[in-house]
Amino acid sequence: MVTTTRPAPARTVDQPAPAxxxxxxxxxxxxxxxxxxLSLVVFVVPLLWALxxxxxxxxxxxxxxxxxxxxxxxxxxFRGIAQDGHIPRAVLNSLIVSVGTAVLTxxxxxxxxxxxxxxxxxxxxxxxxxxxxxxxxxxxxxxxPLFLQLNAMRxxxxxxxxxxxxxxxxxxxxxxxxxxxxxxxxxxxxxxALIDGCGTLRTLTSVLxxxxxxxxxxxxxxxxxxxxxxxxxxxxxxxxxxxxxxPVSLVNLQQGAxxxxxxxxxxxxxxxxxxxxxxxxxxxxxxxxxxxxxxxxKG
Amino acid sequence: xxxxxxxxxxRTGVALVSPALAFxxxxxxxxxxxAIYISLTNWPLIGSFHFIGLDNYAALGRDTAFxxxxxxxxxxxAIVTLPILxxxxxxxxxxxxxxxxxxxxxxxxxxxxxxxxxxxxFLTVLExxxxxxxxxxxxxxxxxxxxxxxxxVNAPLATGLICVLVIWGVSGLxxxxxxxxxxxxxxxxxxxxxxxxxxxxxxxxxxxxxxxxRTIAMSLILSVIGSFLAFTQFFILTQGxxxxxxxxxxxxxxxxxxxQLQVGSATAMSIVLIVVxxxxxxxxxxxxxxxx
Numbered sequence: 001m002v003t004t005t006r007p008a009p010a011r012t013v014d015q016p017a018p019a020x021x022x023x024x025x026x027x028x029x030x031x032x033x034x035x036x037x038l039s040l041v042v043f044v045v046p047l048l049w050a051l052x053x054x055x056x057x058x059x060x061x062x063x064x065x066x067x068x069x070x071x072x073x074x075x076x077x078f079r080g081i082a083q084d085g086h087i088p089r090a091v092l093n094s095l096i097v098s099v100g101t102a103v104l105t106x107x108x109x110x111x112x113x114x115x116x117x118x119x120x121x122x123x124x125x126x127x128x129x130x131x132x133x134x135x136x137x138x139x140x141x142x143x144x145p146l147f148l149q150l151n152a153m154r155x156x157x158x159x160x161x162x163x164x165x166x167x168x169x170x171x172x173x174x175x176x177x178x179x180x181x182x183x184x185x186x187x188x189x190x191x192x193a194l195i196d197g198c199g200t201l202r203t204l205t206s207v208l209x210x211x212x213x214x215x216x217x218x219x220x221x222x223x224x225x226x227x228x229x230x231x232x233x234x235x236x237x238x239x240x241x242x243x244x245x246x247p248v249s250l251v252n253l254q255q256g257a258x259x260x261x262x263x264x265x266x267x268x269x270x271x272x273x274x275x276x277x278x279x280x281x282x283x284x285x286x287x288x289x290x291x292x293x294x295x296x297x298k299g
Numbered sequence: 300x301x302x303x304x305x306x307x308x309x310r311t312g313v314a315l316v317s318p319a320l321a322f323x324x325x326x327x328x329x330x331x332x333x334a335i336y337i338s339l340t341n342w343p344l345i346g347s348f349h350f351i352g353l354d355n356y357a358a359l360g361r362d363t364a365f366x367x368x369x370x371x372x373x374x375x376x377a378i379v380t381l382p383i384l385x386x387x388x389x390x391x392x393x394x395x396x397x398x399x400x401x402x403x404x405x406x407x408x409x410x411x412x413x414x415x416x417x418x419x420x421f422l423t424v425l426e427x428x429x430x431x432x433x434x435x436x437x438x439x440x441x442x443x444x445x446x447x448x449x450x451x452v453n454a455p456l457a458t459g460l461i462c463v464l465v466i467w468g469v470s471g472l473x474x475x476x477x478x479x480x481x482x483x484x485x486x487x488x489x490x491x492x493x494x495x496x497x498x499x500x501x502x503x504x505x506x507x508x509x510x511x512x513r514t515i516a517m518s519l520i521l522s523v524i525g526s527f528l529a530f531t532q533f534f535i536l537t538q539g540x541x542x543x544x545x546x547x548x549x550x551x552x553x554x555x556x557x558x559q560l561q562v563g564s565a566t567a568m569s570i571v572l573i574v575v576x577x578x579x580x581x582x583x584x585x586x587x588x589x590x591x
Contacts, residue, residue, distance in 0.1 A: 032393070040404065040407060108319045111316070139327075143569070171322060
C-alpha cells in the first residue's frame, strides 16, 4: 500500500476526543466520510462502468440504454476479439515489448547505477548529468529524426526497435533510482565482498542484490507500464499490422480497419489494456510510489 | 564520493556506465543533432533534399497551421493546469492523514493515471456517442440536455470533454506528489495553530501551502510540460478535427511529417518545441537545486 511514514494522527470513531474538540472532530469525520464516498464514486464508477460496457454487445452499447436489455451481460465481445485474432496478436506484441523494455531498462540502469553510485572515474559527473539532461528532451519532439534514423538502422517495423527506444526513454529515471539505491549500500559490506575475492559481477549478484532489489522493482515496473501504455512511438515506428501493440491496434478497431466498427470489441480491448496496469499497480504500489517520490520530488 | 581504489578501479566504473551512455547517445543525442540538420533542409519523407538554411524557421512565422496549433495548445494548457492542481490538492488533503480508508482512496485516485490516457481515450470514445454514450445518458438523467450531443464533432465540446478526461485522469500524479509533501510537514506546526483556533483554510494558507511551495511548483511544471506534449487523447478522440480546430502542437508536427511528408518543416516545429520545453525543464531543475 502507499507508503506512510508517520503513525495515524487522526482519531477514529472508537476513541472519543476530549470534550472541547468533540463536536468539531465529529464534523470532520462526517466530512471525511462524505467527501471520501463522493470521490470514490467519481474515480471508481467510470472504471466499473467500463468493465460493464465490455460485457455488453455492440447493439446495446450503441443504443440509448433501455432497462430491459442494459444488464444482459455476456462474454461475446471477448470471444469475438479472440476469434478475430488481431487483438490477441497485439496483446502478445505488447507483452513482448513491455517485458523486453522492463528487462533491458533494468539491466542498463542497474549497471549504470552501480557505476555512478559506487565508482569514481573521470567524467562521472558529466556522464550522469548527460543522462539526466536527456529527461529534458521530449521524445515527442525528436520523432521525425528518430523515425529516419531507426529506419536507416532497420529498426522500424521491429519490436526490437521499439524495445530499444522505450528502454532509452525510461533510462534516465531508472539510472537515477538505481544510483540512489547503490549509494545507500554501506561501504563496508561491498568492500568485504570485494576483498574476499568476489569479482564485480559476483559482488553485484550475490552481496548487493538483496539491497537493490526494491530499486530494480521500481525501475522494471515503471518501464513495463510505460511501454504497455505508450502510443505515439508505437504508432509512428510500426506500420505492419501484425506488429502493432495493443493501443495502436485499438485505433484500427476504433476506425473499423478490421471490418465493421464494433464498439463492443473496442471496449473489451480497452479493458484488456487496463487490466495489467491495475493488477501491477495494486500489487506493487509501494515500489511505484517510492519511485515517484525519489524520481520526482527529490529531482 | 570515494576515490578510485583497488576494489573500485575506474575502468570498471566506466564499463558499467557505458552501455547506458551508448543508448542515450544513439537514441537521444544523435536524433537531436540530426533534428537540427533536418530542420535546415527541405527534406521530404521520400526523395532528394537540399540545404535551405533558416527558410523553414522563417516560414513558420507565417505558417497559420503552426500558430493555430500553438494557440490551441496554450488554450488547452490554460484550461487544465489549474483544475489539475486544485483537484489534486483537495484530494491530497482528503487522504493525507492515515485514517480508515485513506489507503484505499490513495490507490483509487492514482488508478486512472496508471491506466494511461490511451486506454482512457478509447473508453471515452464510446461514452461520447450521441444517445448511447455515458456522458449523454448522465446529462439527460440530470435533465441538463436531451442526450443527443455529438461531443467529438464540435471543437469547443470536444475540447471540454478532453479537458474533463485529462483533469480526471492525471490529477492522481499531483495527489501523490502533494501527499508525500504533506506527510513531511511536522504535526506540531498544525497543533499550535489549532490551539489558536485557526480554521482549516487558515492552516492551509499559513502552513501547508508555504511549506509545499516547491512541491506545488513541481506539480505545476510537470503538468504544463505534459499539456505542451499532449497528443494521444487528441489523436484518438478527434484526430485534431473538425478541420484542424483541436490540433495541439505535437499532433501538428506528426501530421506535417507523416501525412504531408514535409519532414524539414515538421522538424523546425519540433526544435521550437524542444527549446520551449527545455526552458521549462531548466526552470524545474533550478527550482529543485535551490532546496539543497
